[in-house]
Amino acid sequence: MSAAQAASAPALAIPARPRRRAGVWIAIAVVAAITVITCLPAIGVGLDIAPIVANWRNGATKIVELLTPDWSFFPRTVAPMIETLQMAVLGTVVGAAISLPLSFWAARPTNPHRAFRGAVRTLLNVIRAVPELVYAAVLVAMVGVGALPGIIALAIFNIGIIVKLVSESIDAQDAGAIEAGRAAGGTQAQINRAIALADAWPAFVSQTLYVFELNVRASTVLGLVGAGGIGLLIDAVRTFYRYDQLSLIILEVLVVVVVIDLVSDAIRRRLV
Amino acid sequence: MTALAVPARGRSPWRMLSVVVVTVIVVAAFWSVQISWGRLADLPADIGRYLWLMFSAPEWSKLPEALWQTWRSIEMAWVGTVLGILLATPLSLVAARGFGPLWLRGALRLVFSVIRAVPELIIAIIILSVTGLTPLTGALALAVNGVGTLGKWGYEAVETVPPGPIEAARAAGGSTAQVLRWGVWPQAQPVFLSFWLYRFEINVRSSAVLGLIGVGGIGDMLTSYTQYREWSTVGMLLIVVIVVTMAIDAASGALRRRIMEGPRAR
Numbered sequence: 001m002s003a004a005q006a007a008s009a010p011a012l013a014i015p016a017r018p019r020r021r022a023g024v025w026i027a028i029a030v031v032a033a034i035t036v037i038t039c040l041p042a043i044g045v046g047l048d049i050a051p052i053v054a055n056w057r058n059g060a061t062k063i064v065e066l067l068t069p070d071w072s073f074f075p076r077t078v079a080p081m082i083e084t085l086q087m088a089v090l091g092t093v094v095g096a097a098i099s100l101p102l103s104f105w106a107a108r109p110t111n112p113h114r115a116f117r118g119a120v121r122t123l124l125n126v127i128r129a130v131p132e133l134v135y136a137a138v139l140v141a142m143v144g145v146g147a148l149p150g151i152i153a154l155a156i157f158n159i160g161i162i163v164k165l166v167s168e169s170i171d172a173q174d175a176g177a178i179e180a181g182r183a184a185g186g187t188q189a190q191i192n193r194a195i196a197l198a199d200a201w202p203a204f205v206s207q208t209l210y211v212f213e214l215n216v217r218a219s220t221v222l223g224l225v226g227a228g229g230i231g232l233l234i235d236a237v238r239t240f241y242r243y244d245q246l247s248l249i250i251l252e253v254l255v256v257v258v259v260i261d262l263v264s265d266a267i268r269r270r271l272v
Numbered sequence: 273m274t275a276l277a278v279p280a281r282g283r284s285p286w287r288m289l290s291v292v293v294v295t296v297i298v299v300a301a302f303w304s305v306q307i308s309w310g311r312l313a314d315l316p317a318d319i320g321r322y323l324w325l326m327f328s329a330p331e332w333s334k335l336p337e338a339l340w341q342t343w344r345s346i347e348m349a350w351v352g353t354v355l356g357i358l359l360a361t362p363l364s365l366v367a368a369r370g371f372g373p374l375w376l377r378g379a380l381r382l383v384f385s386v387i388r389a390v391p392e393l394i395i396a397i398i399i400l401s402v403t404g405l406t407p408l409t410g411a412l413a414l415a416v417n418g419v420g421t422l423g424k425w426g427y428e429a430v431e432t433v434p435p436g437p438i439e440a441a442r443a444a445g446g447s448t449a450q451v452l453r454w455g456v457w458p459q460a461q462p463v464f465l466s467f468w469l470y471r472f473e474i475n476v477r478s479s480a481v482l483g484l485i486g487v488g489g490i491g492d493m494l495t496s497y498t499q500y501r502e503w504s505t506v507g508m509l510l511i512v513v514i515v516v517t518m519a520i521d522a523a524s525g526a527l528r529r530r531i532m533e534g535p536r537a538r
Contacts, residue, residue: 012445035354038347059402066398082304089301129517130510133393133481134494138506141498142322143315148307221393225484225495228306238397250394257389267294270286 065243066250073245077233077252084229085256087147087222088215091154096208098155099162103200106163107170109178110192124163132157132218133225140226150219150227157218158211162204169203170196209264216260220253326507334505338493338512345489346516348407348482349475352414356475357468360419364426365452370438371430380423387420392478393485400487410487414475422471429463430456466528473524480513 104110105120132153139149173196181191223231230249237245366372367380387395396413403409433456441455483491490513497505 034350038350056402062398062401083306086301086305089298090305093298093301125518126514129514129521131477131481133484134491134510134513137484137495137498138510141501142318143311146307147305148311151305151307217389217391221391224393234394234397241401243398243401246394246397250390253391253394254386254389267290270284270290 062241062243066247068244069248069251070242070244071248073248074252077230077249080223080230080233081252081256083147084219084223084231085216087150087154087227087229088212088219090147090151091215091219092158092208092212094151095155095158095211096162096204099159099166100204102159102163103166103170103204104192104196106167107196109173109175110170110188110196112188120163121167124160127156128160128164133222136222136227137225145226145228147228150222150229153222153227154215154219158215161211161214162207165207165210166200166204170200173199206268209268213257213261213264216257220256322503325503326510329504330508330511331502331504332508334508335512338490338509341483341488341490341493342512342516344407345479345483345491346476346520348410348487348489349414349472349479351408351411352418352475352479353468353472355411355415356418356422356471359415360422360426361464363419364423365430365456367423368427368430371448371452381427384420384423387417388424390417392417392482396482396485396487400485405486405488407488410479410482410489413482413487414478417478418471418475421474422467425467426464429460429467433459462531465531469524469528469531473521476517476520480517 102120102124106117106124108117111117111120135156136149136153139152143149143152177195177199178191181195186194219229219231221231221234223229223233224235226232230253234246234249237243237249363380367377367384369377372380392413395416396409399412399416400409403412437459438451438455441451446454479489480491480494483489483493484495486492486495490509494506494509494513497509
């Protein structure tokens with residue numbers, strides 16, 4: 001648009017904006033107030049630029065180290081990485097096996113007992129409220145360092161996710177097929193086995209693959225609390241501030257996560 | 273009563289192959305993993321015993337300290353969320369089709385997906401070389417991690433907005449900023465608000481996890497008492513984590529439903 005045209009164009013008349021209700025302003029004020037409070041040094045996180053400026057050089061050299069991975073470290077990372085994948089696989093299998101019956105107990109069409117269903121759902125809500133690393137930290141103190149606490153922590157974490165997603169998909173199932181089963185004289189167990197399971201199976205398989213992807217990500221850091229896998233190595237190199245070795249591990253984690261996501265996507269398309 | 277016949281499922285070669293491959297991987301993992309299988313026999317009894325130690329008589333005298341540390345964790349989550357929103361929102365607008373140049377869009381999307389693949393604990397380990405083991409490190413790690421998810425959700429939300437108002441704003445001669453403000457924002461606002469709240473819920477969980485590497489908050493306290501094996505305190509701390517997380521999820525979930533469905537829904 002030329003300058004002459006721009007000058008001759010009439011000014012854009014913007015219609016008056018609808019007045020905001022007071023509630024919006026109150027919400028904005030509350031958010032701003034909480035943000036200010038949480039940034040105060042005495043009771044908040046102490047959002048302070050000074051240490052960042054002072055330590056910037058320190059950070060800069062670390063970032064340079066991060067950009068130059070120590071490739072010679074690779075052989076030592078292979079065994080822990082395999083253990084990480086083993087933990088992810090076994091956590092998924094154990095978690096999925098326990099989740100299948102729980103999903104049926106947590107869904108309305110497959111479990112008509114209101115109190116029992118409510119109890120299962122409440123238990124799962126509680127399980128979901130605790131992060132998997134917290135489970136791992138507590139389990140390490142219980143059963144000792146190694147892959148076992150990691151696998152149990154992942155399995156618990158997976159039960160929370162799979163049961164929620166699969167029981168929701170059972171709840172959303174077409175009621176007609178289940179009514180037909182009931183009309184044909186099937187018991188609840190028979191209906192669950194013959195109709196609800198067949199309908200829920202694709203959802204179950206795809207959620208299981210989904211939590212496997214989550215497990216690969218999660219299991220890389222479980223070692224930071226002592227639960228085996230590549231995380232133990234991450235903890236070791238961070239203690240010695242070997243950021244060049246850390247960088248190699250992060251690269252490996254990235255590659256493994258991306259490859260697993262691709263493979264699991266391919267399997268999902270074949271199976272579901 | 274006769275058994276209900278289960279109809280046979282179709283068999284495709286790909287399905288068979290996938291089943292075989294998955295089975296082989298699972299069996300190999302079981303066979304090769306380094307676990308003292310002897311321990312598994314006493315495991316249920318052990319876990320029962322520890323659950324009894326933790327929850328039979330939780331140590332309520334340390335509750336004030338636990339609540340203070342919880343507050344620190346929530347602050348970390350809040351600051352991380354706010355910083356994440358401030359960083360991610362402009363980036364996600366530039367990364368949306370129709371608003372940023374192709375090369376920049378590609379680069380930003382790559383950055384978002386790389387960040388999403390790195391666990392927040394590793395991001396915190398990188399950041400702590402600059403800021404040390406402080407809650408600020410935790411907040412910054414959550415903010416950086418949030419850019420990965422908020423950035424992706426953001427550009428997806430902008431791209432799925434109905435194009436009519438955008439075209440109208442453009443046809444009326446609006447600049448890119450004006451198109452975003454008047455064509456995109458009014459439509460995408462509920463989705464953005466709901467994503468921000470959801471990210472805050474995620475950050476509340478993650479802030480407890482970040483404490484495990486020592487940046488402070490409830491996770492820090494939990495690790496210490498786990499290491500001292502003071503099980504009654506650990507039990508009390510777990511109860512606090514569960515109650516606080518569920519309360520924040522419930523409040524934030526109710527707000528999200530109200531934002532997405534309006535006050536009259538439900």
